[in-house]
Amino acid sequence: MSDTQGRTPLEAALSRRDFLRTTGAAAAATAALAETPAAFAEAAPANLSVKGMGPQPIKLTLDVNDASVTTAVEPRVTLLDALRNYLDVTGCKRVCDRGTCGACTVMVDGKPIYSCTMLAVEAEGKKIKTAESLIDGGKLDAVPAAFVKYDAQQCGFCTPGFVVAMRAAFDKNPRATPAEIEEALSGNICRCGTYQQMRDAIAELCNKQKKGG
Amino acid sequence: MATSWPKKRRLIGTKIQRLDGPVKATGKAKYSYDINRPGMLHAVLLRCPHAHAKIKSLDAADAEKMPGVKAIYAIKKAGEELYWAGEEILGLAADTEEHALDAVRAVKIEYEVLPHIVKEEDALKEDRKTVSPVGGKRDNVLAAKDAADDAFDKGMTDAAVKVEGSYGVPVVCHQCLESHGLVAEWGEDGGLTVWASTQAVWGTAVELARYFAGKYKIDLPAEKVKCITHYMGGGFGSKFGPDIQGLVAAELARTAKAPVKLMLDRASEIVAGGNRPSAYGKVRIGATKDGKITAYEVDCYGTPGVGVTDTVTFNALPYVYPIAYKRKHTRIRTNAAMQRAMRAPNHPQNCTLTEFILDDLAAKLGMDPLQLRLKNLPQNDAEKAKIAPHSLDALKNTIYTREIEIAAALSKWKEKWHPPGKTDGVVKHGIGMALHTWGGQASPQSNECTVTIHADGSVVARTSTQDLGTGQRTVTALVTAEILGLEPGQITLEFGESTFGASTGSGGSTTIPSQSPATLRAATAARDDLFAKVAPKLDAKPEDLIVGVEGKILDKAKNKPWTWKEICARLDKEQAKGTGFWNYGESIKPDNRDVSSSGVGGVQIAEVLVDTETGVVRCTRIVAVQDCGMVVNPLTCESQVAGGVIMGLNYALFEERIMDRATGRMVNPDMEFYKLGGIEDMPQIVVHLHDMPERGVIGVGEPPVISTHAAIGNAIFNAIGARVGQTPFTPERVLAALAAKGGKR
Numbered sequence: 001m002s003d004t005q006g007r008t009p010l011e012a013a014l015s016r017r018d019f020l021r022t023t024g025a026a027a028a029a030t031a032a033l034a035e036t037p038a039a040f041a042e043a044a045p046a047n048l049s050v051k052g053m054g055p056q057p058i059k060l061t062l063d064v065n066d067a068s069v070t071t072a073v074e075p076r077v078t079l080l081d082a083l084r085n086y087l088d089v090t091g092c093k094r095v096c097d098r099g100t101c102g103a104c105t106v107m108v109d110g111k112p113i114y115s116c117t118m119l120a121v122e123a124e125g126k127k128i129k130t131a132e133s134l135i136d137g138g139k140l141d142a143v144p145a146a147f148v149k150y151d152a153q154q155c156g157f158c159t160p161g162f163v164v165a166m167r168a169a170f171d172k173n174p175r176a177t178p179a180e181i182e183e184a185l186s187g188n189i190c191r192c193g194t195y196q197q198m199r200d201a202i203a204e205l206c207n208k209q210k211k212g213g
Numbered sequence: 214m215a216t217s218w219p220k221k222r223r224l225i226g227t228k229i230q231r232l233d234g235p236v237k238a239t240g241k242a243k244y245s246y247d248i249n250r251p252g253m254l255h256a257v258l259l260r261c262p263h264a265h266a267k268i269k270s271l272d273a274a275d276a277e278k279m280p281g282v283k284a285i286y287a288i289k290k291a292g293e294e295l296y297w298a299g300e301e302i303l304g305l306a307a308d309t310e311e312h313a314l315d316a317v318r319a320v321k322i323e324y325e326v327l328p329h330i331v332k333e334e335d336a337l338k339e340d341r342k343t344v345s346p347v348g349g350k351r352d353n354v355l356a357a358k359d360a361a362d363d364a365f366d367k368g369m370t371d372a373a374v375k376v377e378g379s380y381g382v383p384v385v386c387h388q389c390l391e392s393h394g395l396v397a398e399w400g401e402d403g404g405l406t407v408w409a410s411t412q413a414v415w416g417t418a419v420e421l422a423r424y425f426a427g428k429y430k431i432d433l434p435a436e437k438v439k440c441i442t443h444y445m446g447g448g449f450g451s452k453f454g455p456d457i458q459g460l461v462a463a464e465l466a467r468t469a470k471a472p473v474k475l476m477l478d479r480a481s482e483i484v485a486g487g488n489r490p491s492a493y494g495k496v497r498i499g500a501t502k503d504g505k506i507t508a509y510e511v512d513c514y515g516t517p518g519v520g521v522t523d524t525v526t527f528n529a530l531p532y533v534y535p536i537a538y539k540r541k542h543t544r545i546r547t548n549a550a551m552q553r554a555m556r557a558p559n560h561p562q563n564c565t566l567t568e569f570i571l572d573d574l575a576a577k578l579g580m581d582p583l584q585l586r587l588k589n590l591p592q593n594d595a596e597k598a599k600i601a602p603h604s605l606d607a608l609k610n611t612i613y614t615r616e617i618e619i620a621a622a623l624s625k626w627k628e629k630w631h632p633p634g635k636t637d638g639v640v641k642h643g644i645g646m647a648l649h650t651w652g653g654q655a656s657p658q659s660n661e662c663t664v665t666i667h668a669d670g671s672v673v674a675r676t677s678t679q680d681l682g683t684g685q686r687t688v689t690a691l692v693t694a695e696i697l698g699l700e701p702g703q704i705t706l707e708f709g710e711s712t713f714g715a716s717t718g719s720g721g722s723t724t725i726p727s728q729s730p731a732t733l734r735a736a737t738a739a740r741d742d743l744f745a746k747v748a749p750k751l752d753a754k755p756e757d758l759i760v761g762v763e764g765k766i767l768d769k770a771k772n773k774p775w776t777w778k779e780i781c782a783r784l785d786k787e788q789a790k791g792t793g794f795w796n797y798g799e800s801i802k803p804d805n806r807d808v809s810s811s812g813v814g815g816v817q818i819a820e821v822l823v824d825t826e827t828g829v830v831r832c833t834r835i836v837a838v839q840d841c842g843m844v845v846n847p848l849t850c851e852s853q854v855a856g857g858v859i860m861g862l863n864y865a866l867f868e869e870r871i872m873d874r875a876t877g878r879m880v881n882p883d884m885e886f887y888k889l890g891g892i893e894d895m896p897q898i899v900v901h902l903h904d905m906p907e908r909g910v911i912g913v914g915e916p917p918v919i920s921t922h923a924a925i926g927n928a929i930f931n932a933i934g935a936r937v938g939q940t941p942f943t944p945e946r947v948l949a950a951l952a953a954k955g956g957k958r
């Protein structure tokens with residue numbers, strides 16, 4: 001037994017991300033029946049609010065770290081993969097690739113999101129900020145600076161995701177308590193075990209914010 | 214010439230921030246996974262969905278015609294047998310990752326599905342001989358090893374008190390966040406460059422060179438293969454050498470004449486990227502009424518997957534404590550990926566099979582388990598002390614006794630310990646402890662370092678070794694700066710490339726005790742070379758020049774200080790250079806003793822709260838006391854210890870590879886159901902480094918992970934008065950243990 005892509009049910013069920021891909025590919029299959037994507041679009045009922053796109057790569061302009069960048073990706077490509085594979089923005093890491101671990105966290109219009117759970121085409125017109133935006137000409141943002149000071153990173157692969165999630169939490173509430181920051185980080189996973197040092201960093205940042213306010 | 218650490222140390226032993234901290238925290242550091250090369254292809258692997266099968270037919274013709282496909286490499290062919298679900302069959306490279314994923318699904322493959330065994334207990338019930346032949350035999354259950362001490366029988370017969378129990382730990386997975394894999398690129402000169410996620414930079418280059426030179430009869434000396442690992446996203450023992458995916462990536466790159474990236478996806482990483490073998494055992498122990506243990510017996514088994522290695526350290530059972538023993542170990546081969554070394558290989562298993570029963574015995578004796586441990590510690594070995602006065606063997610009793618005292622004070626053991634289960638309320642508090650040991654000496658093979666000083670005052674320290682997140686890069690700069698009177702940030706590092714000299718894989722906690730002395734020697738030689746070259750130009754004698762305070766170089770004879778820049782400027786068009794190497798052989802030469810040494814102890818005390826209605830365990834506090842000789846950088850050293858504790862806590866409460874008996878597949882190859890704790894699950898962690906600078910440098914990467922789960926397990930026993938014998942200590946198991954105890958809460 002297999003699905004339209006020749007996968008076994010287990011493989012098909014393996015990843016939510018694959019679900020996104022399948023959706024993209026299903027649209028592609030429908031389009032192929034209608035000969036060309038253009039024909040598909042024409043054949044669509046007038047009241048259909050969603051326009052089909054793909055399967056060919058489509059041109060895309062994204063606002064990444066205050067720069068407008070252009071690429072072409074298939075509609076099924078996630079924001080994470082577009083950033084990493086097509087735009088060489090690699091601060092967001094691919095780890096679980098299904099919205100569990102938080103290593104791919106970026107800010108979209110100021111909100112922290114798992115970039116593996118958003119399609120690149122959905123991110124057009126939105127302001128995307130990755131961890132790379134938290135250093136400006138050698139000047140470190142307070143959050144990564146605290147990570148460095150307290151050694152809240154070892155291999156560092158999860159770190160940009162944590163840093164972005166923490167930055168977003170302080171942006172949302174500059175007077176957040178350590179417990180609130182920890183809650184904001186509960187969607188991120190570290191394997192080396194840097195949480196104790198992260199707590200030291202959080203304590204200092206919360207303290208600073210309190211004094212600053 | 215004798216090698217020794219400076220008597221007065223300015224930087225060593227002080228907290229130095231990671232030099233690569235800012236680039237890592239802001240995502241600017243390029244890991245192997247992050248390398249994008251011009252014209253690079255993306256590769257994926259086709260894996261076997263069955264736990265045991267024979268390939269009836271394999272047809273990649275359609276896949277080859279799929280859009281963007283540039284190369285296919287068949288690992289297996291029709292007629293071959295596959296022995297675990299996830300075993301690699303074929304690799305394929307295409308212009309985009311999307312195209313590669315589409316194309317691999319177009320490979321037509323038919324299997325003859327064969328019987329499998331994925332659970333240890335199933336093999337013990339019926340050996341169906343489902344694994345790859347070793348010496349012509351396919352047995353799942355290998356012949357048991359056994360051994361007994363002459364004193365065992367008498368020890369057990371004479372024992373006034375006897376206790377027995379069953380304990381175990383399941384297979385767990387390395388779960389490196391940066392998955393295994395590499396980017397391979399062949400150069401026009403026939404050389405190969407790889408950006409590999411590896412904990413053996415030099416070894417990976419050597420292995421790739423050997424493989425391709427041998428297979429294709431091409432001239433590919435090791436120096437024509439360059440392995441680059443500037444940053445590495447976790448290894449924990451699972452990333453030595455190019456691995457099958459590395460070889461396949463390089464094969465595909467060779468065929469396609471283009472760079473190829475092949476990094477494992479998460480499910481593959483968990484299934485194939487490494488696992489720690491299981492160990493389950495029945496243990497029996499005998500003691501005198503006053504708590505002197507007289508005999509220890511264990512009969513245990515575990516699975517190394519399709520491998521054949523032991524799943525415990527057989528000769529170290531019982532663990533830590535010297536007791537008359539009788540031991541038996543059975544290896545069970547199952548249809549699952551072969552085990553790999555995982556952070557202190559087999560020591561957590563040994564710890565499980567020793568430390569749990571100690572507390573069960575203490576309960577029967579009505580003794581404080583801390584006192585029981587003190588009573589049964591190994592003695593200092595006077596003979597060993599004559600040869601190596603600072604070795605663990607010479608100091609075992611001294612070190613463990615002191616560490617237990619420190620841990621007890623930091624955890625307020627005296628106030629907090631109570632007889633097992635003797636607390637009121639639904640949520641019960643418990644406290645427990647466990648001990649561990651590890652080696653951590655210099656590697657048998659040499660590690661090299663080169664330090665070069667330039668006329669502009671810049672200093673380059675060069676080594677091929679890798680920084681897995683341990684902080685080795687910073688340590689190399691720190692040691693160089695110590696010797697030259699500079700700050701670590703002034704040292705330029707050329708690091709993590711195989712062409713930078715010989716180094717060994719980061720296994721066995723051998724990197725820092727190998728690298729630090731090599732750096733010490735290189736920096737010292739470079740300094741001496743500098744002084745020899747500039748002295749005539751300063752009208753000084755080389756032996757009168759010394760590194761003084763505040764980075765000044767002092768001419769002792771004239772009492773004249775020079776700045777570093779002034780001194781280096783005298784090099785003119787020359788440079789000063791020093792090289793150094795270190796290995797285990799060097800470390801045991803009488804002249805070099807106490808530069809690096811071997812053997813550590815370690816004591817951990819955990820506190821838990823156990824909800825007796827839900828079975829939920831929350832670990833609230835862990836004290837970890839760890840020695841590792843001379844602490845070079847306490848900041849990163851504490852991180853290592855705290856990180857080990859957290860990994861151990863994950864073993865205790867969350868981690869388990871779950872295999873499905875029917876399909877033979879792992880059912881939790883993900884990060885939702887293969888659980889790891891998040892920040893809110895963490896206890897307060899108190900790290901105490903028991904600094905013993907007179908012992909020289911010893912590695913610390915592995916030991917802190919060993920005993921955490923056992924300390925937590927003993928804390929649970931202390932809380933509820935019932936033994937939960939298997940990790941992870943899930944609510945289900947806690948409730949089962951409470952029920953077995955008889956519902957008395």
